[in-house]
Amino acid sequence: MDLPDDCYLTYVIAHEAWYAKVPGVIDVPRLSVVARSRGGGCAWEFIAEEADLGPRRPSIRLRIFNEAFAAFEQIPEFFKAISEAKPTTLAGLVKILNDLGAVDDTERVEPERIRATSA
Numbered sequence: 001m002d003l004p005d006d007c008y009l010t011y012v013i014a015h016e017a018w019y020a021k022v023p024g025v026i027d028v029p030r031l032s033v034v035a036r037s038r039g040g041g042c043a044w045e046f047i048a049e050e051a052d053l054g055p056r057r058p059s060i061r062l063r064i065f066n067e068a069f070a071a072f073e074q075i076p077e078f079f080k081a082i083s084e085a086k087p088t089t090l091a092g093l094v095k096i097l098n099d100l101g102a103v104d105d106t107e108r109v110e111p112e113r114i115r116a117t118s119a
Helices: 070-074 076-085 090-099 112-118
Strands: 007-013 030-037 042-052 058-063
Touching (some): 030 070, 042 090, 058 090, 076 090
Antiparallel strands (some): 030 042, 042 058
16 A cells, blocks of 8 residues: 555444434445545545445445545555455455455444533
């Protein structure tokens, strides 16, 4: 990997996050792949989501805006691994990310600061 010096590779499984319980927030299983900056924010981010192509045709779709095209050069190992493994589920994609040393940044528990304001 050739991430910017202040970044590390992370992912967030949106449908497992605490905010996924809010109706309409997460409409399909998805995760974000992120070059997270240690100082806050990120260099880039793109989304992988499960796509409904019909019975017995599990599939995932990547959504990458032009601002994240640097990912093609910075994490070529990821794109090579998905090309070889051809994962059809997000679990398969998570395995690839874990094998590359990515960090699971999913917030599964509602932060106290949010809980305090909604009480």
